[in-house]
Amino acid sequence: MKQNISHGSANAIHVYDTTLRDGTQREGLSLSAVDKIRVARLLDALGVEFVELGWPGSNPKDAEAFARARDLPWSTSTIAAFGATRRGGTSPEDDPQVRALIDTGAPVCTVFGKSSTLHVREVLRVSPEENLRMIGETVEYLRQSGRRVIYDAEHFFDGYRDDPEYAVETLRAAAAAQPEAIVLCDSNGGSLPWEVEQVVRTVAAALDRPVGIHAHDDTGCGVANSLAAIRAGATHLQGTINGYGERCGNANLCSILPTLELKMGLRCLGSAALAELTHVARQVAEIANLAPDAHAPYVGRSAFAHKGGIHVAAIRRHPRAYEHVDPVLVGNRTRVVVSELSGRGNVLAKAEEFEVALEEGAPAAVLRGVKELEARGYAFEAAEASIALLMRRQSTSYAPPFELVDYKVLVGRRQREEAVSDAAIKIRVRGEVVHAAAEGNGPVSALDAALRKALSGAYPEVAGIRLEDYKVRIIDGDARGHFRKSPRAHRQRLRRRALDHRGSFAERPRSIVDRACGWNRVRPFGGQRVGLRGRK
Ligand SMILES: [Zn+2]
Numbered sequence: 001m002k003q004n005i006s007h008g009s010a011n012a013i014h015v016y017d018t019t020l021r022d023g024t025q026r027e028g029l030s031l032s033a034v035d036k037i038r039v040a041r042l043l044d045a046l047g048v049e050f051v052e053l054g055w056p057g058s059n060p061k062d063a064e065a066f067a068r069a070r071d072l073p074w075s076t077s078t079i080a081a082f083g084a085t086r087r088g089g090t091s092p093e094d095d096p097q098v099r100a101l102i103d104t105g106a107p108v109c110t111v112f113g114k115s116s117t118l119h120v121r122e123v124l125r126v127s128p129e130e131n132l133r134m135i136g137e138t139v140e141y142l143r144q145s146g147r148r149v150i151y152d153a154e155h156f157f158d159g160y161r162d163d164p165e166y167a168v169e170t171l172r173a174a175a176a177a178q179p180e181a182i183v184l185c186d187s188n189g190g191s192l193p194w195e196v197e198q199v200v201r202t203v204a205a206a207l208d209r210p211v212g213i214h215a216h217d218d219t220g221c222g223v224a225n226s227l228a229a230i231r232a233g234a235t236h237l238q239g240t241i242n243g244y245g246e247r248c249g250n251a252n253l254c255s256i257l258p259t260l261e262l263k264m265g266l267r268c269l270g271s272a273a274l275a276e277l278t279h280v281a282r283q284v285a286e287i288a289n290l291a292p293d294a295h296a297p298y299v300g301r302s303a304f305a306h307k308g309g310i311h312v313a314a315i316r317r318h319p320r321a322y323e324h325v326d327p328v329l330v331g332n333r334t335r336v337v338v339s340e341l342s343g344r345g346n347v348l349a350k351a352e353e354f355e356v357a358l359e360e361g362a363p364a365a366v367l368r369g370v371k372e373l374e375a376r377g378y379a380f381e382a383a384e385a386s387i388a389l390l391m392r393r394q395s396t397s398y399a400p401p402f403e404l405v406d407y408k409v410l411v412g413r414r415q416r417e418e419a420v421s422d423a424a425i426k427i428r429v430r431g432e433v434v435h436a437a438a439e440g441n442g443p444v445s446a447l448d449a450a451l452r453k454a455l456s457g458a459y460p461e462v463a464g465i466r467l468e469d470y471k472v473r474i475i476d477g478d479a480r481g482h483f484r485k486s487p488r489a490h491r492q493r494l495r496r497r498a499l500d501h502r503g504s505f506a507e508r509p510r511s512i513v514d515r516a517c518g519w520n521r522v523r524p525f526g527g528q529r530v531g532l533r534g535r536k
Pocket of ligand 1: 022187214216250
């Protein structure tokens, strides 16, 4: 890595994010190598000390992510690679999985080992003594190879419950090889806060290495267990953004970090960085293609939203009357739900920001438009360019740059060949009807190419716009169920993400193309053919 500066020593708590490894174990969450780098960049900007990028031995995608990370400058984060201790009966240098950790070039290697006799005997099928050697030798080998090493004691709390002496012995085996931290994992997420606090206190006193916590949320105590461990002396904290993770998730850093900083007076990121937390939580949800939890503590859209009349009146008099912390500290804001007046205020503020002069009556019309579209499943929070377009359309002098007449797309697949799509589009631009047709590797890419072709004569600047990514998100329920019950309602729930504009609308112009073209009809056909048809 070019610059891997660890700013850890200035912080009381060393924050280790595992969203990109443990977090991706969540059902329905999958990140490409490029997505992983985007998340890692956000974490770097947030001031997270360690970013675990993946498990290089487990899949080629992670190897690609490490290769991409190698050439990027990192300002606060150090990249970590995750893997297991060596296999039984071999040496670390002969274990390809351990070698793969070194090959990533990541300056930090995090290895997990077994703490419970049950796992050692039944899962690893090695002797308890061999397990101790596997731990010590792997940590030692990685350190000798010039890596910083963090040791994760998997299933530690369960192992400690069954056989405390052996569980602590595994930690001593790791400690003898001097890892940077020894992390106690509640891998099954079944431990309770007072138990975690007591065990961490005992272990921290028995070891001469810094102790960490890695909690899961299977009893809804992932956050509480992490806080309890830190109260008991843990100084290294592992968790994920938005609590993503297998089963019920990992401990949610978006809840733990503000609590540590604002309520327990412990420095994790630094106050300026904490104000980026809401933005990071929502961007990570966006990249993961998951709807952000509106009711998440600190970072949820509703975390500081006030609806009740009495609350609203009190908040107006004294903002902190119904808020436990100042939302600005975590990058969130107080919201009044949704009186016509406060909504209009938002629209006016946005118009100023976009430098759009709104005419009489336009703010209310924009607000109505937003409400109507949000009720149909659109989300404007991360699509400010779409808001700007809604505003511009309110002007009496607004002339649409083009009009969609109709389009169709056919998706097919010839035997043993890749799927192909053909799109044909008809638009009216400057009084002339233009037809264009194009092929793509899917319906959206075919439509994108056809629309671009149709527009290129009148607007050569479309050459500078490219379709970088789009995602289809089912807002609720089962897709097929909706199709069966209410195809129209389902279609309205599909959100599409469209163009990556260069220039002023670079942020996230979800639905620019939809809205511009009126692509509001997605029609599934039976068999192998799926069509998209629209008519304005
Ligand atoms: Zn875990």
